[in-house]
Amino acid sequence: MVEAVMEKAEFEPTIVAFCCNWCAYAGADLAGTSRFEYPTNVRIIRVMCTGRIDPTIILSAFRSGADGVLIAGCHPGDCHYVKGNYAMERRFNFLKDILNHLGIEPERLVLEWVSAGEGGKFAALIRNVTRQIKDLGPNPLKETMIEKE
Amino acid sequence: MSEPKKRKKLSKRTDAAIEALKTQRLRWVMGISQVGVKIDEERYHAVVDNIMKDEIERQMIIGAIKEKGPMTIKELSETTDIPPDRMLRHIIALRKTGTVSEVGEKEHGYLYAVL
Numbered sequence: 098m099v100e101a102v103m104e105k106a107e108f109e110p111t112i113v114a115f116c117c118n119w120c121a122y123a124g125a126d127l128a129g130t131s132r133f134e135y136p137t138n139v140r141i142i143r144v145m146c147t148g149r150i151d152p153t154i155i156l157s158a159f160r161s162g163a164d165g166v167l168i169a170g171c172h173p174g175d176c177h178y179v180k181g182n183y184a185m186e187r188r189f190n191f192l193k194d195i196l197n198h199l200g201i202e203p204e205r206l207v208l209e210w211v212s213a214g215e216g217g218k219f220a221a222l223i224r225n226v227t228r229q230i231k232d233l234g235p236n237p238l239k240e241t242m243i244e245k246e
Numbered sequence: 247m248s249e250p251k252k253r254k255k256l257s258k259r260t261d262a263a264i265e266a267l268k269t270q271r272l273r274w275v276m277g278i279s280q281v282g283v284k285i286d287e288e289r290y291h292a293v294v295d296n297i298m299k300d301e302i303e304r305q306m307i308i309g310a311i312k313e314k315g316p317m318t319i320k321e322l323s324e325t326t327d328i329p330p331d332r333m334l335r336h337i338i339a340l341r342k343t344g345t346v347s348e349v350g351e352k353e354h355g356y357l358y359a360v361l
Contacts, residue, residue: 152276153267160260184277191276195267199259237256 110164110230112139117147119177120212121169127216135223148181152188162239165205165230172210303328304336311360318355
């Protein structure tokens with residue numbers, strides 16, 4: 098009986114979102130205070146700048162079983178630290194290649210620009226990314242965690 | 247291959263990729279400065295030297311083909327003074343990027359031309 102219930106349960110992805118302190122995190126804050134609804138699958142990690150996110154951290158998130166990783170930073174030209182988001186964009190393209198090389202769908206990694214005033218955009222982004230990851234299914238690395246346990 | 251085996255293999259590859267991202271060579275390519283990590287000057291110069299040597303030799307190959315027309319690996323290595331084993335590596339790399347291609351055969355070898 099339990100198995101039958103579990104089988105029917107819809108796959109709920111875990112998405113790790115790295116949000117920059119100055120734009121995307123403030124956007125997430127605004128989405129909250131504006132009462133915009135978005136799925137609870139996202140786990141937000143605040144970073145000072147997207148340019149500060151080391152690529153190893155993103156791969157480690159996938160290794161630890163994250164179904165998707167979202168990086169949200171300031172719009173091009175709006176970076177608080179002038180060019181941190183450009184540095185992230187460069188690494189993002191590199192990381193997509195690495196994921197492809199490993200055999201993990203590159204679509205699991207998303208980079209988007211969200212300003213502090215775009216609460217609505219942030220909520221819509223989370224909705225879209227969640228739907229996208231749901232369509233992709235669980236992270237192929239996820240099962241290993243269960244096997245380990 | 248069974249699913250758990252596939253996953254195990256993927257986990258190992260991912261772990262290797264995480265370690266690879268920590269290496270200086272990949273970090274230079276990605277433009278990541280390492281805070282608190284002293285750059286190994288000797289290694290940096292070795293990598294840059296290698297890249298420069300490769301690029302210069304590849305441009306010499308392209309130049310030689312443009313000047314004298316399609317050539318075999320043996321002829322190219324005689325013209326440019328690049329040893330045949332290195333030449334083969336360069337031709338493979340240039341073929342991958344679509345810079346050169348085989349256009350015919352001569353004396354049991356392929357003739358390469360610049361596209």
